[in-house]
Amino acid sequence: MSELLRIMSHSRRLKSAVKELSIEQLEDIKEKLQAIIDERHAEIEAEKQENQERLEKIKKLRELLAAEGINPDELSDSAVEKTSRRNPRQPKYEVWNEHGERITWTGQGRMPNVFKARIDAGESLDTFLIE
Numbered sequence: 001m002s003e004l005l006r007i008m009s010h011s012r013r014l015k016s017a018v019k020e021l022s023i024e025q026l027e028d029i030k031e032k033l034q035a036i037i038d039e040r041h042a043e044i045e046a047e048k049q050e051n052q053e054r055l056e057k058i059k060k061l062r063e064l065l066a067a068e069g070i071n072p073d074e075l076s077d078s079a080v081e082k083t084s085r086r087n088p089r090q091p092k093y094e095v096w097n098e099h100g101e102r103i104t105w106t107g108q109g110r111m112p113n114v115f116k117a118r119i120d121a122g123e124s125l126d127t128f129l130i131e
Helices: 002-008 011-017 023-068 113-120
Strands: 093-096 102-105
Touching: 002 011, 093 113, 102 113
Parallel strands: none
Antiparallel strands: 093 102
């Protein structure tokens, strides 16, 4: 898809790509592209309309709450809990490289190159387990 975008976004590339097409074919492509553009405009307009209606409803509800003397913050039952990041995983495997540095790996994500090279050389992953 990026190749299509690269061609379509530059006039010289586009002209070169469609030079063998007839006028009828180009007109057909133009109509299809125009239909897609019109559809996108309609979708954007519908989203704007929905958002405007939603904002109007929120405004009316706030006015109703204010008329009743209710603060919108009072509507939540409990205090909002801050989501915390989980603790990092403990390393499951370790290996020492040729510089004497300790390289660890949790067993998740991409395998470090040091481990990959040693496994490709015939060692088992179990030999690197941390006990």
